[in-house]
Amino acid sequence: xxxxxxxxxxxxxxxxxxxxxxxxxxxxxxxxxxxxxxxxxxxxxxxxxxxxxxxxxxxxxxxxxxxxxxxxxxxxxxxxxxxxxxxxxxxxxxxxxxxxxxxxxxxxxxxxxxxxxxxxxxxxxxxxxxxxxxxxxxxxxxxxxxxxxxxxxxxxxxxxxxxxxxxxxxxxxxxxxxxxxxxxxxxxxxxxxxxxxxxxxxxxxxxxxxxxxxxxxxxxxxxxxxxxxxxxxxxxxxxxxxxxx
Amino acid sequence: xxxxxxxxxxxxxxxxxxxxxxxxxxxxxxxxxxxxxxxxxxxxxxxxxxxxxxxxxxxxxxxxxxxxxxxxxxxxxxxxxxxxxxxxxxxxxxxxxxxxxxxxxxxxxxxxxxxxxxxxxxxxxxxxxxxxxxxxxxxxxxxxxxxxxxxxxxxxxxxxxxxxxxxxxxxxxxxxxxxxxxxxxxxxxxxxxxxxxxxxxxxxxxxxxxxxxxxxxxxxxxxxxxxxxxxxxxxxxxxxxxxxxxxxxxxxxxxxxxxxxxxxxxxxxxxxxxxxxxxxxxxxxxxxxxxxxxxxxxxxxxxxxxxxxxxxxxxxxxxxxxxxxxxxxxxxxxxxxxxxxxxxx
Numbered sequence: 014x015x016x017x018x019x020x021x022x023x024x025x026x027x028x029x030x031x032x033x034x035x036x037x038x039x040x041x042x043x044x045x046x047x048x049x050x051x052x053x054x055x056x057x058x059x060x061x062x063x064x065x066x067x068x069x070x071x072x073x074x075x076x077x078x079x080x081x082x083x084x085x086x087x088x089x090x091x092x093x094x095x096x097x098x099x100x101x102x103x104x105x106x107x108x109x110x111x112x113x114x115x116x117x118x119x120x121x122x123x124x125x126x127x128x129x130x131x132x133x134x135x136x137x138x139x140x141x142x143x144x145x146x147x148x149x150x151x152x153x154x155x156x157x158x159x160x161x162x163x164x165x166x167x168x169x170x171x172x173x174x175x176x177x178x179x180x181x182x183x184x185x186x187x188x189x190x191x192x193x194x195x196x197x198x199x200x201x202x203x204x205x206x207x208x209x210x211x212x213x214x215x216x217x218x219x220x221x222x223x224x225x226x227x228x229x230x231x232x233x234x235x236x237x238x239x240x241x242x243x244x245x246x247x248x249x250x251x252x253x254x255x256x257x258x
Numbered sequence: 259x260x261x262x263x264x265x266x267x268x269x270x271x272x273x274x275x276x277x278x279x280x281x282x283x284x285x286x287x288x289x290x291x292x293x294x295x296x297x298x299x300x301x302x303x304x305x306x307x308x309x310x311x312x313x314x315x316x317x318x319x320x321x322x323x324x325x326x327x328x329x330x331x332x333x334x335x336x337x338x339x340x341x342x343x344x345x346x347x348x349x350x351x352x353x354x355x356x357x358x359x360x361x362x363x364x365x366x367x368x369x370x371x372x373x374x375x376x377x378x379x380x381x382x383x384x385x386x387x388x389x390x391x392x393x394x395x396x397x398x399x400x401x402x403x404x405x406x407x408x409x410x411x412x413x414x415x416x417x418x419x420x421x422x423x424x425x426x427x428x429x430x431x432x433x434x435x436x437x438x439x440x441x442x443x444x445x446x447x448x449x450x451x452x453x454x455x456x457x458x459x460x461x462x463x464x465x466x467x468x469x470x471x472x473x474x475x476x477x478x479x480x481x482x483x484x485x486x487x488x489x490x491x492x493x494x495x496x497x498x499x500x501x502x503x504x505x506x507x508x509x510x511x512x513x514x515x516x517x518x519x520x521x522x523x524x525x526x527x528x529x530x531x532x533x534x535x536x537x538x539x540x541x542x543x544x545x546x547x548x549x550x551x552x553x554x555x556x557x558x559x560x561x562x563x564x565x566x567x568x569x570x571x572x573x574x575x576x577x578x579x580x581x582x583x584x585x586x587x588x589x590x591x592x593x594x595x596x597x598x599x600x601x602x603x
Binding site: 060061130132133135136137138139140141142143144146150151154155157228 | 310312336337342343344345346348350352354356358359360361369370372373374417420421427
């Protein structure tokens with residue numbers, strides 16, 4: 014296969030991947046952010062403590078997170094058809110990708126928001142702020158560096174998922190590598206696909222890290238962006254203070 | 259200005275009950291600096307959080323500036339509009355400052371004004387004015403992480419004053435600071451109290467804080483207020499633990515057959531030569547074990563620990579003489595509490 018034959022294929026595949034990942038990330042972030050925040054607020058000791066809501070949302074998120082993507086995609090076919098009118102093509106692939114991305118991002122948001130020092134919430138409460146003010150002015154802005162890092166992780170996960178979208182005719186780079194590289198033994202094309210994916214992922218990771226670090230170090234904070242921990246955070250503010258004092 | 263009556267807070271978790279506050283009655287007058295002191299776990303933090311209802315009291319009432327806050331609380335766990343409005347008129351500063359790291363110093367001070375719905379121009383004017391008041395006018399554009407601990411607390415104080423509060427609550431505001439910075443922050447609080455007529459309720463575990471700025475103080479133990487009053491009243495109360503802690507004098511009895519007595523002088527009694535009169539009148543030898551003169555709550559106070567030969571029974575008359583001179587006498591010893599009661603009658 015010559016370069017002039019490969020080029021249009023690669024161009025189209027890149028475009029399809031971009032469309033699938035771009036839209037699904039957007040939807041995952043827009044929907045996952047409130048869900049993640051809600052998980053923190055409704056948790057025990059939270060501002061809107063509500064065990065039932067917390068358990069129900071938590072369970073849905075867990076199922077969404079642990080479901081293998083390829084099964085989710087097949088299971089969602091009738092829903093996809095209802096939304097887009099078809100189950101084939103990049104647009105159709107956006108639906109399962111977004112649905113898969115929402116719980117993924119929501120869990121990361123939950124962890125990031127939990128890291129925000131409870132003292133800040135208390136301070137804003139003492140000023141007479143309501144829950145919405147606390148979410149808008151404290152939880153989200155203070156967690157922003159971690160939220161950016163979470164978004165980066167989500168984009169990269171969705172690129173991975175999008176490769177599977179080829180199985181429902183979604184196209185994209187992963188699909189190209191499977192159809193041409195594997196099934197037609199076009200090893201050259203496959204390696205080019207792999208190289209493109211590697212470069213794209215590196216660029217996204219770099220841009221995400223850069224943005225997170227920029228936000229984090231604003232104001233002279235030093236050290237790496239706090240890693241997202243799955244366990245409940247200790248008191249980060251107390252540690253800061255002991256350094257100062 | 260702040261009155262609590264029968265304030266009780268019980269925490270329940272997994273069937274266990276912990277009583278953090280057990281019927282606390284506190285009365286803070288307008289324009290005074292009131293210190294609540296106690297050890298960790300005595301209930302100080304619960305108390306200050308119950309004043310602006312960050313913690314809901316289990317029972318009892320809180321009145322701030324004539325407004326019954328407990329009545330505004332409503333039933334749900336969330337604060338209604340009325341309560342939030344009332345909170346915005348009570349400033350609060352915290353041990354760990356609690357400044358938003360994503361905002362500049364000025365934006366931190368503007369935050370309460372944003373909540374109050376003040377316009378942008380007015381917010382920035384007010385914030386700069388407050389930063390000037392706390393001596394940080396040049397740090398408006400800095401981020402909290404670029405400031406020292408003392409500077410952060412100044413920002414915290416400026417922020418607490420943004421809503422023009424009449425009352426300031428201070429939750430261990432100086433506990434994370436070094437002694438030098440502590441002094442400057444306390445001086446700032448005192449200045450604000452005098453300049454703005456601000457009523458300050460502070461909780462602390464440091465006796466020095468009470469000593470240097472408080473007009474009144476209360477001692478908390480196990481969720482109860484065990485002593486309270488103005489500093490001069492406390493110093494005049496025989497057997498007051500708070501007075502003894504505010505103004506400690508050391509020294510142990512040198513033998514068994516001795517009586518150790520703490521003599522506290524204030525007012526004109528301080529100028530009379532009572533000890534030498536005592537010695538001459540009763541022909542006894544007096545040893546001085548410890549002595550100090552200090553300013554407590556703006557009053558000049560002297561305290562002396564003296565030792566008289568013989569047991570307490572042998573010294574009833576000389577001690578009576580000292581009492582007649584208008585001095586405050588506390589007998590120190592194993593039987594102290596019983597004797598103190600007797601002395602008080």
